[in-house]
Amino acid sequence: MKKQKILFVVFSLVSSQFLVAQGSPDYNGGLKIKFDENGKKYLRVISWAQVQASYNNDAPATSSKTSFNLRRARIMMFSQITDKFLILTHFGLNSLEAGSLSPTGNGDGSQLFLHDAWVQYNLSDEHSVGAGLHYFNGISRLNNQSTLNMMTLDNNRQSWATIGLSDQFARHVGLFVKGKLGQLQYRMAINDAITNGLDARPAVSGQTVYGGVNLLGTKDAGKTFAGYFEYNFLEQESNFLPFKVGTYLGEKKVFNIGAGFFLHPNGSVKIESGNSVGEDVSIFAIDAFYDTPLGVDGSALTVYATYQSNDYGENYLYSAYGTGNMVYAHIGYVFAGDSTKTRLQPYLSYGRNSYDATTNNRNILGIGINAFMSGHNSKLTLEYQNQDYGTSTSAVTLQAMIYL
Template identity: 30%
Template sequence: MIDTKKMFLFIFILTAPIELLAQGGSSEYKDGMTLKFDSAGKKYIRILTWGNFWARYTNANPGTSIGGFEKKNWTDFSLRQFRLLTYSQLSPRYLILADIGIDNQSFSSGGSAGGGNSGNGGDNFSGTLGKKPMIYLHELWNEYTILPDKDYKTGSQKNFSLYIGTGLHYWMGISRMSTASSANYLAVDVPIYNWPLVDASDQFGRQLGIYLKGNLDRMSYRWAVNKPFSVRNPSADFPNGSSEYQYAVDNNADGNLSTTGYFSWQFLEKENNMLPYTTGTYVGTKKVFNIGAGYYFQHNGTTTQQSGIAGAPLINHNIRLFSADIFADIPFGPKSKNWAVTSYTAYYNYNFGPKYLRNGSIINENVSRAANYTGEVSQAGFGNLAPLIGTGNIFFSQAGILLPKRTQAPGEMRVQVFGEFSLQKFERFNNAPLTYYSAGCNLFLDGHHAKVSFKYQTRPIIITDRQNGSKGSYIISTQVYL
């Protein structure tokens, strides 16, 4: 059971400075960190950077051990994300973008690999603990203008535009949230299954390839042909008699190309698609209503075994993924109050092959089964693991309300409350329903450029292929984005 008094004390200590921070406010962001090479600002280099810090209290899955000690819950601090992104145009006909950063550094995960006794493992440990996270390349791509959105001379809008890019890119399907920007989430983070290939055959949602993007009247489109990263995880390692030979696993050793795309119709204001990152909430600054759909396909992307005999031949399966979604961000009421409602709903249909399933989580520490634990354990594993991605269907919805302004003073703190609901039905669990929900609020000190967020989120515990209760996490997030 959660000690309620301690939990409220934990929240109070971390949120006490918020009101003081909000009093100061700040100037408008405008062009940010941009180095211009001409008076018109058409030749430039722009730098974006943001950092996201988490303080978290987590109820552990049954039987969890961290560092050899059984834990029913734990508290941790972490660097959820850091990004340093730059893009530039010295001509409107071409663009280059590069993005580096780190993810998920905590006291016991996210660091560099290695042994030793100083916090990066022990004599018999070859994984990663918390120190010295590896900065890595998130994306690097070049883009060429074929048909621009606007006429170079007159500046008038055109009905059709086309851009072609190459590199490690984020112009992917399958949904709006599959290319979400981590700088402007509505609800602290995303559900992760919006990236169906995450760190399997992609690099944190990115793949190497060639993309097309642009607008056709009110339709925004993106389409790509990519070379997925190699994944060799054959099921031939299963022992004789194992029932798991029939479960599809990642194994794209054939090296087939993939195609992916996402198309959305924009009924109200058009969104800027110069960069691939979609916005989670506009905080009352834009009126948007979009309906979209997307897909991903790869031939022979997963495998099963022909029989339950070790070394049996493999059977290949295509990866077919589809989604449809609706996004709305609508200011309402008196302009002086600037109420706004944000809503996003998505349906995902995933087919990775028979009974494919991936368990996962955000920032799970180096966990294992407690030595003396004899009770039931979640089929997803220990720590905060839960079923995330698999052959089956997923329904996801989130909504937020931006509360009205109290004054018209510059730099006034804005408050936004939100909630989420997720329903998953995976073939592995015979389509038994799995659910989670979350609720929380954002405190915008200067829009997304300076905000503090709080969220409580549940996850399902799986026993005998059914959800048997839930566990939850309390998260406080701070972000500065320049």
Template identity: 35%
Template sequence: MRNTRYALTISALLFSAGAIAQVQPPPAGQPPAPAPAAPAPTPAPPAPTKSAPYGAGLKVNLSPDGSKYIRFLTWHQVYTRYTENNAGTLRAPSKPQKGQLDFGLRRSRLVILAQLNPRFVIYTHLGINNQNAVGGGITPTVDGKKPQFFIHEAVTEYKVNKYLSLGGGLHYLNGISRLTSASTVNILPIDLPLTNFPTIEATDQFARWLGIYAKGRINKLDYRFSVSDPFLTNLTSTPLSLGSSATAAGVTTNTGTGVAAYNPQNTSHVYQGYVSYNFLEPEANLLPYFVGTYLGTKRVFSVGAGFLYNKDAMYSRPTSSVVAVTPAVSADPFGLVGTNKHSLKMFGVDAFYDVPLDTAARTALTLYGVYYNYNMGPNHVRFIGPENPGYGAAPTRGNAVPQSGTGGSFYGQAGFLLPEKVLGPKARLQPYVAYLHSNYEGLHYANGDTKAVNVYDAGVNVLLDGHNAKVTLNYRARPDFEGYVPATGNFNRLDYKPEITLQTQIFL
């Protein structure tokens, strides 16, 4: 711009000098000099380039008015991350490692959506998750190669009227909270807390269920309810694994631990529901995914509540249960060892507020908070680490934290979209913070004192083209429950470990 101004100034001076020369009389006896040619106009500086709005994405219209179409959505989320591992983590067989810089594919997905009639919708969601050099592959905890490209959702849906749609298949119409059906491409922080998916990969298929659902909107009230089958759990468990064995005088006895686990014999239906009321603008509900931040394009204030119920989904053995381990008992523990059954009872209440603040500066505010109350049987606690860099089956390996359990949890997040002038028209900055606080009855010191789970996240989204092209830098401080013993819930020491992640996302 400075060079342009200099050029304009010099051109104006030359033009003025030429004009003055034309009105001055020539010296006596000399013919007048020809008038100089007018200077060529200085070209205007090019306008800054702006990407066209993404709109409906990769959409192919099958009718002139666009009512019949097929649409494709695809995205990748790539991690570059430094992790200080939890105590005792292995990075390879018999190779302990304190920390490392690693690379991974957090998500790689494809959605195909088609509508050939305003009343009928079909969509398919495929992809992989959590692949790195250590895990996420065909054998997820010990092999990172050739991850399974599997179906996340396969749904057919019929619109009965403007208030009601019915659907079925492998679906994501979850209950409990807004985050339990969250979109992963437009969330505010780098990732979801995972506490919002309490049954993930235990009785569901990556937070999806085989069943039927009803959804719709009545004025400002949105609802979704579903009935599904629980998947047979892939977690190894028998009534004997709910106890600890000891041998004395040649006799082996097994004593219950009082810690609940997922019941391998669970065949009861799963009932879920979530209802929300939007005080401001309505949100799109064609697909099941809730938006995490609208970046100032919408005014939303939504309050909701939800639940999940699954009869006899958990089981346990009290410490008073003592059985002699005979060949018959070992061969048929489900028939000969008594257990207590427990139903999954999960509730959530949340609020989401996302509004533009200054239309001239294009700033926006995003706030979200949710409270969960989970009853998963006595002393149940489960550890999960997203795209875990640790090797092996230890529950506390790598970056794992207590993800779910019997007790209560609060999760909150806040973000602010900074003024457009900070980086200019080509990029936007959105700093954020997130906090998870959980109290689980089955996580305690040896003396019985429970200890809260606190996970802290702070970061910034660099939005190159909204959510369609963004880079996120996140710092996490997570708890490491050193010496944790699943059979008792005891741990020896609580320490906090850092995790720094750079994520690049492209969504088309």
């Protein structure tokens, strides 16, 4: 009997304190390996995968209009031996499809890579400090978005405002602090900027490039600074981990207003009179998040809106990034129903991006529906997205997701 009890303790399910599976009647918190009777010493393991099938009517004539994509395949582990410190490791891959597959699985697109790896020390019950490859970002809620429980098919791309420019896939190497002051939650970080970012264009007259580290050196352009602050008016959200919940499916009543920033002194460079001149990168945002049950029948409402000011340097424009402004919002409604059965959540999203360097605005409209078969742990998402940026393109995507 004693051996059976020990085995039960070791392989028992985690309490709902960490990464609760919103709306799942089956998951019960997931797998937590306990190393003591009270569960204060533990190892938590999470695995998830998102697989997509898309139809793109605007595909080139020589390409198929349908395609398949392993959007994400991830494993995350974190552990505490005492409540004073924590270690987290997160690895996986993204967007594995025909173009990134390799014959023997040795190509760059086929490789697992490190998303997060940080250590954290708890100064008190409410305040912590940590360091490593981390996701305690600034700017907005969506720049800290979890990929486990998004309401839309995927995150708003322009909200991940520094991917590949100053960081590795939205993660920086550096030092962070986070905590709570009453109903106010905060996170701040100082980080090293990546030295081989995506924007490898040459610095030429009339073109601003995000290459301050390479062209000016790490002494002048090597550090970035970020912060995000939000006031929780209703129920308190967990800030145990940095990943923000997309929709609670009515399991919490939350109303938060937030504001954040990202600063990279001399992050960009322009050429003046033949000389490289540093341009400060500064991004600011305000946002609001509201998630609430509507009555006792299982229906729920999720609403989010943000305004973001992007300054990557004078007339900067590269891929999804550009100096200018962005407004984005989405709204979703969960129909009433039994949580043990499939629940439906139609949603609508819209983003508008304006750029100083062009008169063309980027307008992105998304119309979709989620079918939650076991909360976020097993769901299907169908979304139609139209993007108008000089020309109009559209696609329909079906995604299946499971996480354990």
